[in-house]
Amino acid sequence: MKKLYVISGMTGMTGNELARQIVKRGDDVIGFDNFFASSTETIKDVIDSEHLEFFEGDINNDAQMKELEEKVTARKAEYEKVTYINCAAVVHTEHFYHVDRTFETNVIGMKKFLEQAIRVGADSYINCSTSEVYSMASWKEGGVKEDDFLLLATAEHSQRTSYATGKLLTEFFMKDAVERGMIKGCSLRFANVYSKNELLAKHVIPHVITSLMKDGKVTLLENSKVNKRTFLHNIDSCAAVLAVADTDAALDGTVYNVATEQEVSMIELVDVCAKAIGIEKPEIIFEGYRESDPQRRVLSAAKIKARTRWEPTITLEQGIKMCVDYRRQVEGK
Template sequence: MNIKILITGAAGFIGSNLSEYFVEKGCDVVGLDNLATGNLNNIAHLISCPNFEFIDGDIRNIETCHKAVAGRTYVLHQAALGSVPRSINDPIITNEVNISGFLNMLVACKDAGVKKMVYAASSSTYGDSKALPKVEEVIGKPLSPYAITKYVNELYADVFYKSYGLNSIGLRYFNVFGRRQDPNGTYAAVIPLFTKQLMNKQSPLINGDGTYSRDFTYIDNVIQANEKAMLSENPEAVNTIFNVACGERTDLNTLIDLLKQSLSKHDKAILDIETTYGPLRVGDVPHSLASIDKAKKILDYQPQFNLKEGLEEAVEWYWSHL
């Protein structure tokens, strides 16, 4: 597959997995990251590859965006400041990166004449909508600054298609997890955080009573969705949003039980660790479950890993890397 791709956020969790996948497929890959939340260790094994170039740069700088996009056919835009709590603590920086940075990337893609930009949207866009499963065309009001920024991305992408003919596809990720997802820091996602705590014989902390549920999505499903979106020639896919998920929801109590079962293969004592419960977090959506019918129909998206299968893979990676 000899195609030229720019991957933003290339040293982050999802971006590094995409970079690795497409480099191994023989694509000409440029990775852009300012290393604010990404880690060079995630792509250290790619630096010496002749078909990979890394640019240490920030999407908030339009010249950097133009440089990174030059000569690229496709852009997989993953760069963003994630985390609902982070956006509540610092809405200004979240807005700068996720909206201004996104706008810079749209302008750079338009000016360079890229064939298509596939970008990371978010399930947080569904906001206070109580309908389950979540269907792309029905959203509620956003519940956090982060959710607002990701929704604005979708609006901007739509305007750039209608105004300038820039082809784009937004992928609304639902709680992605897997290898290289950072378990450290204030804003660590629950699966790597719980895994690290259990491995260290610490009691995992659940915000609330553990009945909140999520559609947890293994990283390899996300890679598949990006590839299918990027290469799709289906006219129905252009300027469209797709849910990327498993189409199953799991509450946090069950999630911890599954993690304990996977980790107990290495250390049976982990089964006896008790869970701690704390107050709910501001901005958290109670339940999240995706309809993936649209992605299946238009992109031929077929998730290969359910939660349990993905957890088995993720736990093995963390056990050998933490």
């Protein structure tokens, strides 16, 4: 029998690639999105698949979520397994400093979606979290582990922390539901996921690519003179979601880091993007400063690698080339 996956935020960065990988398997997807920061353009290659049912819907709209629940309940018996995957989130950095913009969707929406999964008798629930929960203590030799203590900035230092603490709270909801025997599941902390479909210059990679392709130069924050990061392609992040979903022993309510070990400085990131575009010496302008921004964010993915067969497969150079090639295709250049 086939499996059914119910995906919130399906046209977003994680949801659209999940749908693609699931359909390729021959399993079925029911997904929805409110198009807060995306469109059906990201799923145009699979939207007509017999394995996919998509509708425009908002995780905060009770009437629309009741419709979804009725859909899943009516079809549940057809499947060997039903898995809910929560990808709906307000994630763009510009919203991190506005508590109300993240709380309703990231916290309340996640909780209601989890409660629906429990009501319909879903087999498991995967909660997509974020490396932001590590806040300031986000690096050590060998990478930060899931059970390491957190060091969060306070509200006096940065409202940005509201996003991190909201996501952290969803991990507690997930763990509690599993420990009470209500459902199987886990949370995944993704580290700086990027995608070729992310065309809006909201995160650093699309910002750099957009700026370089337009002007041959890019403006970065002053923090970028010292900051380093790892970047995870969404093909790899989504493969990790399916890896834990396929591994019963991994659905223990705990957290899994999902990250690469390829750390680069922001300056090196600009160079990688410039090389993919064909620019030899990109001009970098430093302007502005972000409070409570960790200099490094390096996670240990040893836990998920040990419990599943997941490994990242796409290097930063390969991933950036995919982004640039897709941008040129879309823009006809």
